[in-house]
Amino acid sequence: MRQEERKTIHAAIIGAALFLLIQIFRTPLGHIEDKDVLLAFYLxxxxxxxxxxFAIFAQGWLLFSNKLSKARLYTSALFLGVCIFDFLHVLSFAGIPGIASYISYEQSLWLLTFSRLASALGIVFIFCRADQPVSVDSKHKVFRNSFLVILLSAALFGFGNLIVPGLAGYPWVETVRDLMNMAVLFVYLLGVGIIVYPGKIEKSASLLIIIRSLVFFALAQVFFMNLFSVGDLDYLFGMLSSGVAYYLLLTGVYRLTIEEPFQENQQAEARINYLAFHDDLTGLPNRRRLMQRMEEIVIQSEKDKSRGFSGLVIMNINHFKNINDSLGHYAGDLLLQLVSQRIGSEVRVNEELYSMGADEFAFLMTERTGLENCLVRANELLRLFETPVSLESGEYHISLSLGMSIYPGDGDTAEQLIQNADTAVHNAKEQGVDIRRYIPAMQMKAKERLKLENDLRRALERGEFYLVYQPQVLLETEEIVGMEALLRWNHPKRGLVSPVDFIPIAEESGMIVPIGEWVLRTACQQNKTWQNAGYRPICVSINLSMRQFLQPNLAGKIGAILQEIGLDPSYVDLEITESMTLDKETAFDQLNRLKRLGVCISIDDFGTGYSSLHYLKNMPIDRLKIDRSFVSEVMEDSNNAAIVSTITSMAHHLKLKVTAEGVENKEQLHFLRQQHCHEAQGFLFSKPVKAEEFELSFLKPLLEMPS
Known part of the structure; x- marks a missing residue:
């Protein structure tokens, strides 16, 4: 139980105990006859x-004007009126000359009753509702309304001052006041109940203080009601309880309307500041905080030249995009958290871990003796991921690429050091190595890559792309039965750009989606053009990228393109990779929608991924394409020969066709025939050629062959 809750319970117990003690000792207390002393204490x-x-009024109306709220303003206005009537009651009740002659004893008691009733109703009305901030204009409006209430109360008092003396002899007047006093007590207790309910919701400390004030207001009212008459001491203890209630209310209002909002603002600012310098997913300091830390290191090193080297390592998770796309963003986020935890658990003295956003982390090493020491530590980080990472869908082996910059040497500013380390890690990924330290030549290559990306974005609209076609032959007869459409880029200044160079950039930038759609439309249109020219219909194979495959409306797009062109879907073969099927549910749903179009589906580069044979047998596919890396060394490496043989045999049992890629010589062709491979493509038959050459070399001869 919180301290404020205990205080509230103790206040209720103390109030009840005080009342009971006074009632127990009411006989000796009743013998106190010096009424002047009692009235002095009362005064x-x-x-x-x-x-x-008045302090409640001043606190709410005059102080902290930049922290206005409705509860503050209404409370201050309420108690401005209440304290005025209380003051008149106290002066008249104590018999102060000049006041008692205008306000009689009976009128004084009525003042007290109206004052208690106003405070009870006002407190319940104000604090049983959610508080809201107000503008300066609202403050004047509340003041105006409150002033009208005060004037109305004064008018009622003046009217009562004329009426009450004439009713003094009637017994029912006392009964009315007693009923009003009981109503006041009920309202105070009702206020406690309303604020406390529902009890399961945790109350703020300020509301608990206000509840305590209501408890003492209720206790004071019990004394004022004089149910167990012990003389003027009832009013004295009632006024004492009222003083405690007013003080608690003053404290509670201050905390509710000024202190707690101020603390909430501080907490909000602290949270904003935390989010500004930390990654929300991993909880690690972010790039902005790393920038600050690197600036501190540079400044400290300039002041103290004896400080050791500082190494900054940028770490990038290899193939994270495939995991994120295939298993979903939840799995990707979980992987990032697990990676950060695994590295974070190994952080030592003078080492710090940061999140750079997405799939990148930064590892800062300070006070190092040299480059070799930094490289040794970087290799230790790599070995952390020799064991797999466990996700909900299974265990996955992941690897990291690391890029390093050293201070001093690889940059004079924090921004340069971070940028150079980032350049080094991208160079490591491109080169297929684990660790690279920054060298100036990398910057030039990074700039070239950026320029290539900018050129790539304009290549489609400028018509710089074109397709080449590589024939696919039936091994049994070496007849042309299909072709694969391959993308080429003729850059106006660079000339032919290798797909190895621009396809990864297109994937990362998202340009692969519009480019892939252009490839699909162009290849299908070319195939339909050849069919309209009277050539024997053959199937065209088209590669789908991961981004394309994950589009929810992919089947609808392809169906619309085929309908627009008028090409029979059976003459289209869509090639996907094994990595696209990691998320089995999504992959099966997409494949089934594509199959309903009537197209053929092949798994490209089969054997290089991690397909489960259990899912493979249920997957709606038509063909497996054996990767060229196995075919190229099938005669030199018995393991590759065994893999090709196994894939072919498995495909036959699954009633799938098999196409071998990268066939370059007769020995490979002979081996594939022995394994009963259905089809093949490669330089042995033809390199990829433009549409005109493909038509002349492969389609026209088909016209002369019997159908």
């Missing part, structure tokens, strides 16, 4: 109560 307590009431 002192009453003035303290009025002072607290």
């Amino acid at each position: 002192i307590l009453g003035c303290c109560t009025v002072a607290f009431g």
Whole structure:
């Protein structure tokens, strides 16, 4: 239980105990006959109560004007009126000359009753509702309304001042006041109940203080009601309880409307500041914080030349995009958290781990003796991932690429050091190595890559792409039965750009989607053109990228293109890779939608991925394409020969066709025939050629062959 909750319970117990003790000792207390002393104490307590009431008004209306809220303004306006009437009651009740002659004893009691009733109803109305901030205009509006209420109360008091003396002899007047006092007590207790309910919701410390004030208001009202008459001491203890209630209310209002909002703002600012310098997913300091830290290191090193080397390592998860795309973003986020935890658990003194966003992390090493020491530590980080990472769908082996920059030497500013380390890690990924330290030549290559990406974005609209076609032959007869459409880029200044150079850039930038759609449309249109020219219909194979395959409307797009061109779907073969099928549910759903179009589906580069044979047998595919890396060394490497033989045999049992890629000599062709491979493509038959040459070399001869 929180401390404020205990205080609230203790306040209720103390109030009840105080009342009971007074009732127990009411006989000896009743013998106190010096009424002047009692009235003096009453006057002192009453003035303290009025002072607290005015403090509530001053705190809400005059102080902290930049922290306005409706609860503050209404409370201050309420207690401005209440403390005025309390002050008049205290002065008249104590018999102060000049006041008592205008306000009689009976009128004084009515003032007290109306004051308690107003405070009870006002507190319940104000604090049983959600508080809201207000503008300066609202403040004036509340003040105006409150002033009208005060004027109305004064008018009622003036009217009552005329009526009450004439009703003094009627017994029912006392009964009415007693009923009003009981109603006031009920309202105070009702306020406690409303604020406390529902009990399961945790109350703020300020509301608990206000509840305590209501408890003492209720206790004061019990004394004022004088149910167990012990003389003027009832009013004295009632005023004492009122003073405690006013003080608690003053404290509670301050905390509710000023202190707690200020603390909430501080917490919000701290949270914003935390988010500004930390990664929300991993909780690690982010790039902005790394920039600050590197700037500190540079400044400290300039002041103290004896400081050791500092090494900055940027770490990138290899093939993270495939995992994220195939297993889903939840699995990708989980992988990032597991990677950060595995590295973070190995952080030592003078080492710091940062998140750079996406799939990149930064590892900062300070106070190092030299480059060799940094390289040794970087290799230790790589070995952390020799064991697989466990995700919900299974265990996965992942690897990292590391790029390193050293200070001093690889940059004079924090920005240069981070950028150079980032350049080094991208160079490591391109070169297929684990670790690369930054060298200036990498910067030139990075700039070239950026320029190539910019050129790639304009290549499609400028018509710089074209297709080449490589024939696919039936091994049994060496007859042309199909062709694969391959993308080429004729750059206006660079000339022919290798697909190895621009396809990865297109994938990373997202340009592969519009480019892939252009390839699909162009290849299908070319195939339909040849069919319209009277050539024997053959199938055209078209590669799909991961980004294309994951499009939810892919089947609809392809169907619309085929319908627009008028090409029979059976003459289209869509090639996917094994990595696209890691997310089995998504892959099966997409493949089934594509199959309903009537197209053929092949798995390209089969054997290089991680397809499960259990899923493979249920997958709606038509063909396996054996990767060229196995075919090229089939005569020199018995393991490759065994792999090709196994894939071919498995495909036959699954009633799938098999196409071998990269066939370059007769020995390979002979081996594939022995394995009963259905089809093949490679330089032995033809390199990829443009549409005109393909038509002359392979389609026209088909016209002379019997159908």
